[in-house]
Amino acid sequence: MEKGKIVSIEDRIPKLKQLRKSKANRRLVLLLSLFFILVACVLYFLSPLSYVQTVQVEGNRYFTSKQIIELSKVKKDRSIWKVDTGKAADNIKKNEEIKSALVTPVFPNSIKITVSEHNRMAYLSNNGKYAPILENGTVLEELATGEIPVFAPVLIGFKEGKALKLLLEELDKLPVEIQNAISEIHYAPTKTDEYHIVMFMNDGFEVSATSRTLFEKMIHYPSIVSQLDPKVKGVIDLEVGSYFKAYKNAEQKEGKNGQN
Structure with missing residues (x-):
């Protein structure tokens, strides 16, 4: 080493410099990924992609699936996340033949209705x-x-x-x-x-x-x-x-x- 000349550790250990670059790249990729995920979520919630497309009915024996859906009053012109599942379940239970009802949203655009009927x-x-x-x-x-x-x-x-x-x-x-x-x-x-x-x-x-x-x-x-x-x-x-x-x-x- 020449007298009075300082050699940086990065020059002495090239791998450390490469490691720092890799960490910076990973951080950038992570931030970009989170950004695009956030944008995708916003677009999903604002677009018709989140609107109710199908309604699945389980547990019905005497009622047809169509009848249960009509009782629930679930419509296909709104986001599944804006469906008042509690109110929909209450609508179904108003029928005296229904013992219990559970309404849940299913990603990306379905509603699941599970009912139990009185025998x-x-x-x-x-x-x-x-x-x-x-x-x-x-x-x-x-x-x-x-x-x-x-x-x-x-x-x-x-x-x-x-x-x-x-x-x-x-x-x-x-x-x-x-x-x-x-x-x-x-x-x-x-x-x-x-x-x-x-x-x-x-x-x-x-x-x-x-x-x-x-x-x-x-x-x-x-x-x-x-x-x-x-x-x-x-x-x-x-x-x-x-x-x-x-x-x-x-x-x-x-x-x-x-x-x-």
């Missing part, structure tokens, strides 16, 4: 029209013409009162698979039992029972049927004990259905 325990038949009965006992307005009962039995001959109330309480205790196996329940009171009923099952069997012990007896229905010949239809009597009486012929079966 329809049965349908009350009246002159060819059907009024759904909810699990909480509420009897709804009759279905629109052409709309058919689903996922629950049709009740024939019943009116609002203690017989209907007891039947619904017993049905509610039954497993869903047994509830769904029942096609029709006819109110057929006798002199000795004002709660006597006749049920027609989806598998072709007929069940004579009483609402008083419906759960207690019907809980064994799958086991009883498994021991019968599926080709031989008839009446399963569950009023007192439990026994099966086959139809003598097809005409007898048709006659029984015609009487109820």
Whole structure:
């Protein structure tokens, strides 16, 4: 080293200078990235890209997705972030068939609606029209013409009162698979039992029972049927004990259905 001449550390260690440049470049790239992300976010929020494009509905069973969307009053002319999700959920829950509703925005432009409905325990038949009965006992307005009962039995001959109330309480205790196996329940009171009923099952069997012990007896229905010949239809009597009486012929079966 020449006398009186100072050599900088950057000249002595070239790698340190390169390192400083790299740090400066990375800082610049980071700042530019944040800037462009910020600009993209502003453009997204201000442009139609954030407007509601699709509305997804989950959990609905009796209502169509279109009906749920109409209840929510969610429109497609606003940003998903400006949708009042709480109000939309409240709009849906105003319908007495809806147990709960949750509305959430989904990036980039969707709204998700998750609902839970009260189960329809049965349908009350009246002159060819059907009024759904909810699990909480509420009897709804009759279905629109052409709309058919689903996922629950049709009740024939019943009116609002203690017989209907007891039947619904017993049905509610039954497993869903047994509830769904029942096609029709006819109110057929006798002199000795004002709660006597006749049920027609989806598998072709007929069940004579009483609402008083419906759960207690019907809980064994799958086991009883498994021991019968599926080709031989008839009446399963569950009023007192439990026994099966086959139809003598097809005409007898048709006659029984015609009487109820």
